[in-house]
Amino acid sequence: MRTPRTFHLFPRLPPELRALIWTFHKNSRGIRHHLVESEHGRHYAAIDIEVDTYARTILTEAKTHAHWDGGGRPKGLEGDAKVRFVGDNYVSEVEDFAKSVVTARHPQLWRRKISLYVRFNYKWDVLFLAGRTSCFSPLFSLSLMRVAGRLPDLVAGTGGHWFVNVQHLALQLQRTGTGSTPGTGTMAGELDAVLPRMPMLKDVFLVVYRDPMCHWGPPRRWTVFKRAMLDGQNFLPVAEFIARHPDGDRVGTFCECDLDDGEAKGIKSSLQRSLPASVSVTVVADPY
């Protein structure tokens, strides 16, 4: 429903139909952009959470010139911005819908692209970051991350990094007690260095670890799952995740899903101290 983005005949539609379409857009919960850094490199995929499928957000070279003005705003009064991922990126094809090449069924279909342009709606869309060594590693160089004072392009209003405009940010947490980086301390330190520099920020979703090989599958596949359990951005509140995750007491049903949200709540409290009260910080599970 989110494409095509421009509909010139809209004013000629009957008022009831126009009202219906406006209501749909008002309730639209946006696209989720997944940036995942693994040992294989950085992967980008987008999910249209309304229809639970792959979203076409990648702009071709021709389109970046034809449909976008010099300031990266789309021509034709649409609300989307054009963002650029520098360096190498692996992108999925429609045939292989997955959040990352790590979970893809046909990884050989993923293409390597340099300097990727993506359509991003700051008002609706969620940026979901999952890093192998650091929550921000899909975005920034790790050496810059370690020096909190040196994030020169993270300055709003100066044509700086597009990331400062993000309003809804989801961060994948590591599994509790694995001892793998980032530990809670590292993670909280990174967040304190970066998030207060994001003036548009409204939501931070701390996403608890879910075993990709879980016998029960993602929460939306559970028999007890109901869409009404999800929040405004289609995340599952962590209390629901823990309470409703099926028991692993049957032979062969053991999984490594994180059903202890203690560390996540620690990060949440630390963040709430460093962020304005207007920013909502919640611990959630990803139902997709």
Ligand SMILES: [Zn+2]
């Ligand atoms: Zn599980």
